Amino acid sequence: MSTSPAADNRVPQVLYALYMLGLVSGFITTLIGLLAAYIYRRDAAPFLAEHYRFLIRTFWIGVAYSIAAAVLSFTIIGLAIPAVVLPIWLVIRCIVGWHAVHRNLPPTRPDSWLW
Template sequence: MNEKAPHDPVVVESNHRPDTTIPMVIYALHLAGIVTGGLTSLVGVVIAYVYRGKGPDWLDEHYRYQIRTFWIGLLYFAVSGLLTFILIGFLTWLLAVIWLVIRCVKGFKGLQEHRKPENVDTWLV
């Protein structure tokens, strides 16, 4: 017979859930970007691009969500920076920070439940 033994690493590998450490680190890097001026978020998006397409669909959706979070957040924070000249930028910057925190918390929650994040394509939360 050509069946694999239960102790075979291939069989063991197929029965476990994928490691979610890298996506969790990326969410943490996005959050740390609030205090580092986006530097850690830039590192996070590079990691997301590298790991995208190398896992199950639900995990790949997290990488897509993280990439979108970076680019949309970059736009929101850039617009907020421009709007600081007319003082409303401080309010829009605060809203962008809240938006980022909510997206990362939703992402963390989805990872813990081993499911894709909700509303991946939205520009909001």
């Protein structure tokens, strides 16, 4: 039985919301979103598979940025990265992805490290 495109779109939309919720609830909702993206990407339509890939890359790029921020934390700029820049980056990336999935389109630049 096939589900409608709107029903298929709900999962990545929820995952984008889980990522953003991770900003206030902690790391656990983002980790749940990552695991769900890995699970759902296998059987997804091509444009949805791109969203799952985008979500997975968002997580791992965020980890890389966080490690860089930890290394830079011995400087003034290192303190601003995790407190200001990373949350803004995550929110923009999730909004861009959510907007694309809402319009039944793949992310515009899934390989980008920005958005």
